[in-house]
Amino acid sequence: MKDPDFSRAQWRKSTFSADGACVEVAYAEGAIGVRDTKQDGAGPILVFDEREWAAFLRGVQAGQFEIDELTA
Template sequence: MNRPDFSKAKWRKSGVSGDGGCVEVAYVDGVIGVRDTKDNGAGPVLAFTQREWTAFLAGAQAGEFELNELAD
């Protein structure tokens, strides 16, 4: 996957995000980027294809990433 330029992306974060634990998401050239808000845009960006992002969201909605599940 070619890494898109996220420098001018419109980043969004959840309205239910609290202080200190937020991530932002952006969509550029068919790629979803995820970054940590506390890095003020200077930190790394995780990049996902649409297919990867859809699979992640489905897993999250199904509870596959609950902390008690990850500890097993």
């Protein structure tokens, strides 16, 4: 996958975000970007294709990424 251009992407963050604990996601050119909101767009962007993102979301919905699961 070539590097997608996120410069005009519509970045979104969760309404559950608070106290600087938030990330933003955006869609551009068939890819999903994830970035740290605190970086104000200047930090790195993690890029996932649609299949990777869908697999991640299924894992989130199944509770596989809860803190107690990650530390086990």
